[in-house]
Amino acid sequence: GMAANKAAKEQKYDRQLRLWGDHGQEALENAHVCLVNATATGTEILKNLVLPGIGAFTIVDGHKVSGEDVGNNFFLSTNSIGKAPDKLLDNDPEFFHRFSLVIGVQLPESTCLRLGAVLWNAEVPFLVCRTYGLVGCMRLVVREHTVVESHPDNALEDLRLDQPFTELKNHIDSYDLDSMEKKDHSHTPWIIIVAKFLEKWYSEHNFQMPKNYKEKEAFRELLRQGILKNENGAPEDEENFDEAIKNVNTALNATKISSTVEDIFSCDLCDNITAQTPAFWVMARAVRDFVRDDGNGILPVRGTIPDMIADSEKFIKLQNVYREKALQDASVVSKHVESLLQSVGKVCPPGYLLIMKFFKCVFIISGKNAAFLRVVRCRSLEEEYSIESVNKDEITSCMDNPDSEMVLYLMLRSIDRFYQQHSHYPGVYDYQVEEDISRLKVCVNSLLQEYGLSVSVKDDYIHEFCRCGSAEPHTVAAFLGGCAAQEAIKIITQQFVPFNNTFIYNAMTQTSATFQL
C-alpha cells in the first residue's frame, strides 16, 4: 500500500536524503528534465538522475541507433523515431518551455546556439555537455539561480563573542569562575571561559579585542593562567581550557556580513519588491531589513554551537541561549516578510517557518542560512560567442600557460568551426587524419583572429583533436555524466552551488578547470 511504498522509498533513498533532505527529494520528484541526444554521455547523465528519483524525463533525439552507438553506450538506446532537436526548434520551440531543465549533449554549434536562445528567453536552465575524445566539457546557462541552502563546507561558527546579545551577556554574567569548585570549573563550556577572560582583557586594554598574533598569544596566556592549580602549584588537567586556547584564533573574529551577502543586499531585486518578485529576493530583503532595523548591522543569529567539553546542563543551557535568540530573530525576519508581501498586496501565513508554496518553492529562512545565501548568474551563449562581449581577458590570461584547460576550450570551439565548414568532425576516418590536421589548424587560427586573441595553440593539441576523431569514449562520458547529473540536481533542488559557467575536464591528465566565459 501507500505507507509501505513510502517506507521503502525512504529506505532506498536514505543515503541521499541525508544530503538534501526530504524537501530536496520532493523537488527532484517534481522535476521534468529534457535530454537532447541519448548518446553515451546523455544516457550516463540520465542514469544518474533516474537513480536518485527524478520525476520525469523526455528524450529528444533524431538519430538512428548504429553499431557504433551500441559499442559505447551502456544503455541500449531505445530506437529513436523521435524528432530531431532542429526540427522542434523550427516548428515548435515552445515545446522546451515545460521543462525544469534542458540538458543538451553532443550538440553541433548551430543547434546549441538556437536552443540556447530559446531557453534563455523562456528562462529555462540549460546545461550543455560534450565528450570529445579524452576531453569533457559542460556549460551552464542560467540567468539567475538563487540558493538558500548552499551547505558550505567549512563555515566559521557564529558565536557573537565580539558583541554578545543581551541574553548571552546575561548568561555569561551568571557564571563566577573564581568561586567554582573544580568539577564545575573543568566542565564550563569554553565559550563562557573565553567570554569571561575577554571581559578581563577589555578592562586592561581599553575595550579593544586582541587583534594581531602578539595580542592573541597574550590572551592565550591569560587563559592559561586561569587554569586551576593543584596543591603543588602545578596546573590541573582542564580540557575545556585547552579548547578555549585552541579556539582563540577563530572565536575572536569580528562578526560581520560577508561580501557575497552584501552583494545580494545591494541588488536591484532586493531594493524593488513587487508582486512578481521571486521568493528568494523577498526573503533576502527581509533579512536586509532585519540587519538595518533590528540586528545592529549583523545577520540573524545562526543558533548553533559546536560540541565542547562541558557537563550536560551547562552545555544545554548555553545552546538554548543561542537557539532561542535564533528563533526570536527568525520571527522578526518573518514579520518583515509579511509586511513586504502586504505592501505588494500578497497574503502570507504567519510564523517564522515560511512555506512559500505559492511562489512554487519550499525553503526555510533562518539565521542558519542567511550568511550563506548565494546567487549564480551565467552569461548567455550569445554573450560568450559574440565578438563584442567575448571574455578575452579570461582566455588570454589562462593561456599564459599553454597547457591550461583553456586550450581545450579553444580546440572545442575550433572543431565546431571545422564541422560548419566541412560537414564532418576532423579525423573521423583514418584516411582523413593527416589532411584534417592542417585544415583544423586553419580553423584554429581563424577563430583566434576573429576574436582578436593573441595566444598560440600548440600543434600537439591540434593533432590530438584530429586523432580522437570525435570519439566519445565511455569512461569519459561516464565522468561527465556524473558531473552533469550533480549540477542538474543542484539546479532542481536549489541546494548546493552550481558551477559558473564552463567546466573542462581533461582525462589525459585527470585535471579540470572552471572558467567564467
Added chain:
Amino acid sequence: MADGDELMAVDEGHVACGGDWDGRWNHLKKFLERSGPFTLPDFEPGTEALSGFRNIHVVDMDTIDISNLNRQFLFRSKDVGRPKAEVAAEFVNSRVPGCNVTPHCQKIQDFDESFYRKFHIIVCGLDSVIARRWMNGMLISLLNYENGVVDQSTIIPLIDGGTEGFKGNARVILPGMTACIDCTLELYPPQINFPMCTIASMPRLPEHCIEFARILQWPKEEPFGDGVSLDGDNPEHIQWVFMKAQERASEFNITGVTYRLTQGVVKRVIPAVASTNAVIAAACATEAFKIATSAYVTLNNYLVFSDVDGLYTYTFEAERKENCSACSQVPQDLQFSSSAKLQDVLQYLTESTSLQMKSPAITTTLQGKNKTLYLQVINIKRSLVFSFSLSPSVLVSLTGAELGLADGQELAVADVTTPQTVLFKLNFTS
C-alpha cells in the same frame, strides 16, 4: 516510472551474438590504432588490450541492501538479499557480449598470493582503510627485489577509488615504485569516537545518547537474547536503540534524536549518491584503460574531487615515505626508554598516525625460541597458552628488561591492516 515491475531494455540482456558486430569498437579504435602526441613511447597500435579487458574477477562479500539501489545500478529491487558479486557478474555478462566476469562472494582477505598474482590490474572500491591497507600490503608482498631494485614484472598496479557524499578521490599505485596507501596514511585521519565519559555521564548531543544505548545499555540489557549482538541492518534493533536514546535525551533535555540519526550513528552511515560514485568510478576506469593500452600517461598519482560548490579537482603526486612501514623494505625503528612498558609499545603501534594498527600481535625470538609478547584476546572461549604463562594484563605492564628484550631486538608484528608481519627494531634510549 514503475519500479521493479516493468523490465527495462537493459534488463532483457543482449541477444547472444558471439563475436563483435560492425562498428563495435569504433570509438575506442581511435585511441588504440592511432598514435598521437600524448601516447606513451611504448604504445603500439593494436586492439589486443581489448581482449584482456573481458576477463574480470569481482570480489565482494556483501549482499544487496535496499539502500544500495539509489546508486548501485547493476542491482534491482528483486536482487535485494543476493550477493553483490554474483548479481554484478550476471548483469555485466548478459549485457556486454564477450565479457567474462567471475564473481567471488568472499572477503579479499580470504585469498592469498596465488590468487592475486594472476591479475594485470587491481581496481578497488573498498569501504574501509583497513581493507585498503591489506590489499596494498598483499601487492607489496608479491614484489621481487634483486639487489634492492624491484623487478618490474612483479608489479601489479592498484587503482583505488573512494567517495563520501559529494567528495571523492582516485589514485594509482605502482607498488614498490610510487606512494602506497601506508605512505599517505595521514590522508586518512582516524575515525573519531566520542570519549566514554561523555557518553556515560555527560551527554550533550543526540549522538551521545545513541552511543549510550548502543555501547552501554545494549550489552547490559541484551534486549533480544543472550549474546545477541546489535545488528545495524535489523530495524527492530535500531528501533530499540532509538527509543532508549530518546529516553536518555529527555533526561538531559537534549533534542534531536531521530530514527534516521540513530541508524546513521549505529551503522556509521556515510551519505552517498549516484553522481559522485559515477565520477570516481569513471576516473578509475580511465586509468585502467591507460595502464592496459599505454595510450596516455597514467594519473600520477592522486586525484581529489568535490562538487559541493561548483566542481573542484586537485591532482598531485603523493610522495613515497622513506621509512614507510608497508613498502620501504626497511625494518621500522622503535625508540623507547629502557623503563618503558610493553603497554607503551602497544599504544604507539595503535595511536601513531603513520601506523594506526588495530589490534597488533607481537612476537619475538628469545633464547632461540619464538615467543608471543602480546596477543589481544577477545571472546575466545578456549584458553590460549601464553609463552610467559602470564596474563596479558600483567604482561603489558612489564618493561623491556623484565621481558628479556635487548637493545636492537627485532619484533614481528601482525595486524589486520597488513597481510604480512611488519618487522620492528627496538632501540633503547637512555
